[in-house]
Amino acid sequence: MEIYGFDKEVGTHISKFNSDFIISRIIKTTMPAHIGCMHLEASGIIGYHQAVVPQLVVIVNGEGWVRGEGDTNIFVKKGDVVFWKKGEWHETTTDMGLTAIVIESEELNPSSLMTLKVNN
Template sequence: MKLFKFDKSNGKQISKFNSDFIMSRITQTTKAAHIGCMHLEENGIVGYHQAVSPQLLLIVSGEGLVRGEQEEYFKVEAGDAVSWNKGEWHETKTDTGLMAIVIESEELSPLMHMA
């Protein structure tokens, strides 16, 4: 499990085309990617299981706890990202609810785009 940030402080100012915004890069793939929005209500949980492919969890709102193969939980909140490798055991849970974007692809490489 690896933890990242994709909040404003990790973005880059974009001014091309007369634009004025900050872009936080996440990932790039050339192979198929499954992208979904996950909604965990109060006391929601994604049970402990093995990732079927490399996976990236992007917390958009709310907060929760994540773990990898160790029993140590890490707090996550909006702007945090977590990646798991294919086959890696993991779990996500929340007391108060959270919304997250989930990206799954055999070709995920967030280390190249996020710090």
């Protein structure tokens, strides 16, 4: 499991076309990707299972805990991105609730655009 950040502080300022914003790039793929939004209510859980394909979970609201194949839970919050490799066992839980965008594709290389925060 790897954890990346997409906070404003790691983004790039864009001024092209008279723009004024910061973009925090997450992923670029050339192969098909499935993108969805997961809504976990208070005490929600995505049960312990193997990733069918490489998977990014982009936390856009709330906070919770993730774990990989060990028993160690790692705290995650809005602004964190969790990456699991194909076949990696993992689980996500939350006490207060959590909303995340999930990106699944055979071709995901998050380290090409984001800075690693935690590698477990």
